[in-house]
Amino acid sequence: MNPQGLSPRRRSLVLGAAAAGAAALAQPLSVLAQSADEIVIGGSIPMTGVFAFAGVGINAGIQDYVKIINDAGGIKGRKVRYVPEDTAYKVDMSVAAYKKITSQNKVNLYYGDSTGFAKTINPELERNGGILMAGASFATELNDPKKYPHQFLVGPDYTEMFGILLKHIAKEKPGAKVAFVYSDSEFGRDPIDSSEALAKQLGLSVPIKIMTPAGSVDVSTEVIKLRRARPDYTIFHGYILAPIPEFITQGKQQGMTSKWMGTFWTMDSSTVMKMGADGDGFMGVMPYRYYYDTERAPMLEKIRAMRPEYQSTAYMQGFLATMLFLESARRCLDGNKPLTGDNLKAALNSIKDFDTGGVIGVPITISGNSIPVGRVYKADMKTQKMVAASDWIKL
Numbered sequence: 001m002n003p004q005g006l007s008p009r010r011r012s013l014v015l016g017a018a019a020a021g022a023a024a025l026a027q028p029l030s031v032l033a034q035s036a037d038e039i040v041i042g043g044s045i046p047m048t049g050v051f052a053f054a055g056v057g058i059n060a061g062i063q064d065y066v067k068i069i070n071d072a073g074g075i076k077g078r079k080v081r082y083v084p085e086d087t088a089y090k091v092d093m094s095v096a097a098y099k100k101i102t103s104q105n106k107v108n109l110y111y112g113d114s115t116g117f118a119k120t121i122n123p124e125l126e127r128n129g130g131i132l133m134a135g136a137s138f139a140t141e142l143n144d145p146k147k148y149p150h151q152f153l154v155g156p157d158y159t160e161m162f163g164i165l166l167k168h169i170a171k172e173k174p175g176a177k178v179a180f181v182y183s184d185s186e187f188g189r190d191p192i193d194s195s196e197a198l199a200k201q202l203g204l205s206v207p208i209k210i211m212t213p214a215g216s217v218d219v220s221t222e223v224i225k226l227r228r229a230r231p232d233y234t235i236f237h238g239y240i241l242a243p244i245p246e247f248i249t250q251g252k253q254q255g256m257t258s259k260w261m262g263t264f265w266t267m268d269s270s271t272v273m274k275m276g277a278d279g280d281g282f283m284g285v286m287p288y289r290y291y292y293d294t295e296r297a298p299m300l301e302k303i304r305a306m307r308p309e310y311q312s313t314a315y316m317q318g319f320l321a322t323m324l325f326l327e328s329a330r331r332c333l334d335g336n337k338p339l340t341g342d343n344l345k346a347a348l349n350s351i352k353d354f355d356t357g358g359v360i361g362v363p364i365t366i367s368g369n370s371i372p373v374g375r376v377y378k379a380d381m382k383t384q385k386m387v388a389a390s391d392w393i394k395l
Contacts, residue, residue: 049088061318132344155287162195179231188238297358
């Protein structure tokens with residue numbers, strides 16, 4: 001067609017239509033394809049980099065719960081779509097992923113990969129006003145509904161994790177001496193001061209606190225200090241694995257009888273089993289059941305049917321985050337409320353005595369920004385499994 005041969009008015013209409021068509025094609029396809037009735041979960045997911053071991057599991061957990069819901073017809077007839085981007089566990093890449101995903105999709109729910117990202121993106125999240133966010137962080141600072149009104153933690157915060165361990169210790173050995181060993185990082189320092197105060201309230205003493213670089217190799221000097229303090233229990237925090245095995249092996253060689261404990265990111269079965277024979281009996285706090293737990297759990301049975309091989313605790317975290325995201329969306333839609341950040345968070349906070357299908361072993365209530373419940377598990381190196389060492393402990 002040659003617009004030059006048309007009247008000025010007709011030519012302007014044709015050129016206008018062509019420009020509109022070109023503009024439409026320039027739009028990201030995801031925007032064009034998105035149905036108004038979809039529920040969209042965005043994700044800054046560390047599929048590569050230092051945290052990839054967790055990111056791969058988190059991603060699979062989110063995908064699987066989305067599939068379970070979509071196979072059952074969606075939420076009130078609305079299909080759920082998950083849009084992830086790899087962040088390599090870098091805050092700037094995470095922010096770029098958020099901006100890309102939210103510019104191309106009407107996002108209702110978002111999974112973030114770190115404390116750094118959660119804090120950095122919070123003002124943007126508040127400006128957007130349409131998103132509820134959770135993620136891989138259990139930072140105590142995020143457990144503040146005033147400061148972080150549209151975020152939540154998928155389990156207890158780090159201070160609450162210490163609280164669960166300390167309650168277990170106080171019951172098992174009243175008046176025990178507890179050492180804290182933690183990394184020189186924001187993650188490591190997070191629960192230390194408040195947990196020392198809680199230990200004293202529970203009648204426990206903290207004879208020594210030791211801080212090391214996050215991936216320390218030589219801890220011989222620190223082990224000597226620890227041995228002199230003669231703790232009944234030693235809690236490690238702010239590490240994944242190293243230098244925990246070195247502490248335990250050298251401590252045992254020097255005659256220490258301490259029981260050794262960790263927090264969530266140390267407690268995946270595959271991580272603990274790398275401690276070898278000296279890790280037998282290593283204990284820690286876990287908000288979820290392990291993949292292979294034998295107690296009745298219909299949702300774990302579904303997971304095992306979908307994925308016959310072991311799935312990590314990071315997988316369970318991603319899976320449960322998605323369950324809570326979509327339960328919040330369901331409650332909004334049941335109440336004929338639009339999916340805004342305020343409405344989704346209010347719906348999340350209406351969750352009382354909620355059955356997760358056994359992913360967490362007791363019904364949960366979410367009154368603030370965390371789920372303050374967990375259980376102490378212990379490593380059994382013979383069976384290569386983590387076994388329950390306590391009942392479920394609620395704070």
